[in-house]
Amino acid sequence: MTGATDVLVLGGAGVDTVIHVPGLPLPYADSFPVDSGIRTRAGQTGDFVAVGLAALGLRTHxxxxxxDDPEGDLVRALHREHGITLTTFPQPAGTRRAVNLVGPDGRRQSLYDTTRGRPGDRFPEATLRELAAASRHVHLTITPPCARALPVLRETGVPLSTDLHDWDGRNPYHEPFAYAADIVFLSAAALAEPERTMRRIAERGRAGTVVATAGARGAYLLTDGELTRIPAAAPPAPVVDSxxxxxxxxAAFLYGLLSGESPGRCARYGAIxxxxxxxxxxxxxxAVGRDDLLRRAHEPER
Incomplete structure (x- = not known):
């Protein structure tokens, strides 16, 4: 059964309500008109990684x-639309939700509803072992059920990746993920010294590759002890939402990895x-498709 799935994505399914605001931080006012509308759609971090992987032709679970609520129905419909296999277990507290405020420059601020979970939430161990054993790679989001899955995943020996998002390098909640994964992604937004945090992750954990994304400034790539800068890719159209x-x-980095590309080429795919x-x-x-990604990857960098 090994290899039936390219990437198993754990956690991070949910629904966002997206509101475009006149600026961030939003100044205090009794009310604001929202001319662009208020939209609720399926898609949190695990969903978006899965969509990105599937668009690149990887078998994704x-x-x-x-x-069992309307938000959960939106998530199920998203996966059907993109041909992604989805296995779910009941969450009586309801589907995860968030509100994203998006500024005119595409930057966003997310407000997460932490009530959509219960103490002790976890994935059934037998299902977790079976799906991991059938996968070439597992990507974890940093939700509590995924934290509780780490010991089982380590026993399976399947390569792991995770995204620490805007970790400040100090919050202890993120450390088990940072030190258990073979590939660690994070944002440099909250890091005063990205290189220092990246090297600490590599020294204390299993990661052979650490990537810190820095928006329009590109990304930092640490692999085999060597730090390099990855230039940002030029957007193919106006920036509207980050x-x-x-x-x-x-998702694109993992596509490159599973295609046998070098870490530098994987990071180039990620930037695009x-x-x-x-x-x-x-x-x-x-998400960007495979043909478009490969075509742009072979164009001269601007």
Whole structure:
């Protein structure tokens, strides 16, 4: 059964309500008109990674807890639309939700509803072992059920990746993920010294590759002890929303990895996919396709 799935994505299924605001931080006012509308759509970090992987032709399986509610129905419909296998277990507290405020420049601020979970939430061990054993790679989101899955995943020996998002390098919640994964993605947004944090992850954990994305400034790539800068890719259209850019980067990087590419080429793929994601309006879940990614990867860097 090994290899029936290219990437198993764990956790991170949910629904976002996206609101375009006149600026961030949002100044205090009794009310604001929202001329662009308020949209609720399926797609949180695990969903976007899965969509990105599937768009690149990888056999993708997503596992999470999901509510029996309208938001859960949106998530299920998203996976059907993109041909992604979805295995879910009941979440009585309801499907994960968030509100994303998006500024005119595409930057966003997310407000997460932490009530959509229960103490002790976890994936059934037998299912987790079976799906991991059938996968070439496992990508974990940093939700509590995934934290509790780490011991089982380590026993399977399947290569792991995770995204620490805007970790500040100090919050202890992120450390088990940072030190258990073979590939670690994170944002440099909250890091005063990205290189220092990246090297600490590599020294204390299993990661042979650490990537810190830095938006329009590109990314930092640490592999085999060597730090390099990855230039940002030029967006193919105007930037409208940065939601999902980091997830797109991770998906394209993993595509390169599973295709046998070097870490530098994988990061180049990630930069292209992240730039593409910034041009996609918040109401759509759309990722760069394989042909477009490979074509752009062979164009001269601008």
């Amino acid at each position: 997503h596992l999470d807890l999901l509510g 939601n999902g850019a980091g997830d797109a980067f991770a 996919a992240g730039a593409h994601a910034c041009t996609v309006p918040a109401g759509r879940a759309e």
